[in-house]
Amino acid sequence: MDPLELATPIIAPSGTDLGALAAANLTPVLGRYFEHSWSHGIGHRLYDTDGKAYLDFANGIAVSALGHGHPAVTKAIHEQVDRLIVPTAAIGYSEPVVRLATELAATLPEPLDTVMFLNSGSEAIEAALKLARRTTGRAGIIAFRGGFHGRTFGSASVTSSNINYRAGYEPLLPGVHLLPFPAAYRDFEGDEERATSACLAALQELVRTTIPAEGIGSILIEPILGEGGYYPAPIRFLQALRAFASEHGIVLIMDEVQTGYGRTGRMWSFEHAGIVPDVVCVAKAIANGLPLSAIVSTRALHERWGKSAHGSTYGGNPVACAAALAVLATIRSERLVENAATRGAELTRGLQAIAAEESRIGDIRGPGLMIGIELVKDRASREPDGDLASALMAGCADAGLLVLACGRDHNVIRLIPPINVTPDEVGEALGIIDRTLAGLAR
Numbered sequence: 001m002d003p004l005e006l007a008t009p010i011i012a013p014s015g016t017d018l019g020a021l022a023a024a025n026l027t028p029v030l031g032r033y034f035e036h037s038w039s040h041g042i043g044h045r046l047y048d049t050d051g052k053a054y055l056d057f058a059n060g061i062a063v064s065a066l067g068h069g070h071p072a073v074t075k076a077i078h079e080q081v082d083r084l085i086v087p088t089a090a091i092g093y094s095e096p097v098v099r100l101a102t103e104l105a106a107t108l109p110e111p112l113d114t115v116m117f118l119n120s121g122s123e124a125i126e127a128a129l130k131l132a133r134r135t136t137g138r139a140g141i142i143a144f145r146g147g148f149h150g151r152t153f154g155s156a157s158v159t160s161s162n163i164n165y166r167a168g169y170e171p172l173l174p175g176v177h178l179l180p181f182p183a184a185y186r187d188f189e190g191d192e193e194r195a196t197s198a199c200l201a202a203l204q205e206l207v208r209t210t211i212p213a214e215g216i217g218s219i220l221i222e223p224i225l226g227e228g229g230y231y232p233a234p235i236r237f238l239q240a241l242r243a244f245a246s247e248h249g250i251v252l253i254m255d256e257v258q259t260g261y262g263r264t265g266r267m268w269s270f271e272h273a274g275i276v277p278d279v280v281c282v283a284k285a286i287a288n289g290l291p292l293s294a295i296v297s298t299r300a301l302h303e304r305w306g307k308s309a310h311g312s313t314y315g316g317n318p319v320a321c322a323a324a325l326a327v328l329a330t331i332r333s334e335r336l337v338e339n340a341a342t343r344g345a346e347l348t349r350g351l352q353a354i355a356a357e358e359s360r361i362g363d364i365r366g367p368g369l370m371i372g373i374e375l376v377k378d379r380a381s382r383e384p385d386g387d388l389a390s391a392l393m394a395g396c397a398d399a400g401l402l403v404l405a406c407g408r409d410h411n412v413i414r415l416i417p418p419i420n421v422t423p424d425e426v427g428e429a430l431g432i433i434d435r436t437l438a439g440l441a442r
């Protein structure tokens with residue numbers, strides 16, 4: 001029996017239609033991939049209120065990286081709830097917060113040793129942008145088209161994965177310059193070198209014609225474009241950004257909100273490029289579901305930022321930090337970064353075998369357990385097929401597998417299983433994807 005199940009009580013399905021209940025008082029603004037009514041989660045399965053189980057390869061969008069109700073995380077939360085819930089940042093220190101800063105910093109390369117805790121990915125982006133602006137005294141921000149960094153005003157100002165995140169909110173934060181992201185498959189016929197050169201040329205053109213490099217305080221990038229379609233930035237591109245930022249005294253901010261915490265087969269996705277950014281934004285998987293985020297930077301930058309330059313009432317809640325300590329301990333003791341690399345390679349191989357027989361799969365991209373399946377009308381035209389992605393997402397859910405779509409044309413299915421996913425679950429998901437896609441009419 002799955003050890004995760006032993007720790008979890010049996011929960012009877014209620015049969016309640018929560019969508020009908022929600023219609024009266026819950027905002028209609030929130031977008032949803034599904035309208036299911038969820039009851040509980042055990043291990044790698046989510047259960048709806050009718051008691052049907054779904055293998056969860058969505059995980060609250062890469063949040064519950066250790067699965068649902070992981071015993072170590074649940075135990076840490078229970079113990080901390082009995083000890084202290086309230087955040088103490090304004091009046092001193094509490095142990096899980098301080099210990100987590102030490103443990104989180106230890107996962108990052110030198111000189112990234114200083115942590116500020118916040119509550120969400122958007123807040124981490126806000127904090128990083130403020131740090132860069134104040135410490136450099138420069139207003140310019142470079143971000144990349146197709147990027148998603150959040151929905152607060154600052155983070156929405158650097159977001160362009162969908163017009164709905166920006167429309168009607170202008171004027172957004174001034175000083176933001178959006179450059180093309182080297183999405184090789186979609187925009188450069190799969191040619192990474194050409195994508196890299198073209199996007200670096202756009203950067204050079206920007207500083208030649210629009211804003212001098214000395215006016216730019218930060219460059220913000222997702223090492224793998226997330227909501228924008230799961231396109232990994234080529235290694236040469238990330239290395240060139242690092243060199244450019246260093247040459248001109250610009251703060252290089254890496255948004256690891258979706259890519260971090262072992263998901264890509266490395267603890268941090270920027271490690272694939274052999275670079276060290278100046279600021280790393282962390283959220284989602286950090287506390288396996290409790291709201292917590294962080295920025296990690298150098299002591300020197302934090303000191304230059306200055307006392308009380310930023311803060312948060314709830315950031316670094318002791319319960320969330322206790323959960324986060326259990327997450328890091330589990331990743332270490334169960335070697336889950338390695339598991340993400342191994343299972344990710346298996347999943348990618350299995351998808352490639354499906355793609356060999358299926359011309360509507362245009363591309364399969366890793367790394368690790370952050371996999372995009374790009375669906376197209378046919379491989380030669382590369383024309384995006386968002387309808388097929390929607391049908392596949394719905395069909396997989398009917399068959400008991402939760403996956404999500406992304407991309408500016410909503411035609412990329414993303415697989416973000418828990419990083420402790422097993423070989424059997426990888427096989428189960430591959431079988432469902434294969435059968436469901438085959439059953440969808442051409």
Ligand SMILES: Cc1ncc(COP(=O)(O)O)c(C=O)c1O
Pocket residue numbers: 061120121122123125148149150151222226227255256257258259283284
């Ligand atoms: C790469 C990235 N950055 C930032 C965010 C914003 O995080 P949050 O929704 O926690 O504010 C997200 C959320 O999906 C994300 O994927």
